[in-house]
Amino acid sequence: MNFKNCFFLFTFLIKTMRFLHISDIHLGRKQVGNSGEFARKRYNDFFTAFEFMIDYAIINNLDAVIIAGDLFDKKEINPDTLSNTIMILNKIKEKNIPVLCIEGNHDNFQSDNIQDSWLIYLESLNLIKRPFYTYLDEIYNFTPIVIDNIHFWGIGYNGAF
Numbered sequence: 363m364n365f366k367n368c369f370f371l372f373t374f375l376i377k378t379m380r381f382l383h384i385s386d387i388h389l390g391r392k393q394v395g396n397s398g399e400f401a402r403k404r405y406n407d408f409f410t411a412f413e414f415m416i417d418y419a420i421i422n423n424l425d426a427v428i429i430a431g432d433l434f435d436k437k438e439i440n441p442d443t444l445s446n447t448i449m450i451l452n453k454i455k456e457k458n459i460p461v462l463c464i465e466g467n468h469d470n471f472q473s474d475n476i477q478d479s480w481l482i483y484l485e486s487l488n489l490i491k492r493p494f495y496t497y498l499d500e501i502y503n504f505t506p507i508v509i510d511n512i513h514f515w516g517i518g519y520n521g522a523f
Contacts, residue, residue, distance in 0.1 A: 379512055382419045385430035385466065387412050390443035392435075408435075409446045416454050424459060426509055429490075431466025439480060451489040462507050463490040464516040492516065 389412060393404045419427050434443065454461060463481055484490045493516030495504045506513040 379425045379510065380422070381426040381428055382415060382424055383428045383430065384415055386432045387429065388432055388435040389447055390435045390439045409450065412447075413450045413453075416450055419459055420454060420457050423457075426514075427454065427459060427461045428514070429461065429463040431464055433463055433466070434480060437480070444480070447484070448487065448489065451484065455489055460507070460509060461490045462514050462516065463492055464494075 387408065389408050391405065391408050393401050416427070433447070451461060463484070465479060465481055481490060481492055485492050491507045493505065493507045493514050495502050495517055497503075504515055504517075506515045508514070
């Protein structure tokens, strides 16, 4: 076997994964001190930008989208924010492109009540997948998301300390 054949065999065995990595989307962000049409346009800008990124992933048939925190601007979101988020995430779900998401400091839940996280709710709708960990008796247990034998490990925002 010559070098050329070895190189072909090697490149044949490598799986290429294409994904979009984004963070700090801050859906639901409202301008402080602003009201009226300007405030509404700025509020919608965040959804427009997020939808553009999701459309990009769909058009380019990416393997995954990774959201590394702060999908939402704050833990408490209004129904409009949730509805718009679900509508956009449903577009990529229909194309079977997984969205992996971890909590950021803006959409962080209280560590003693993980069920308060909106990301848990979106995960229950199969709109996102959350790589996560648990900490019990001074032991960390990580649960990755596996796509095509590639493991994605995630640690969401765990507080300033």
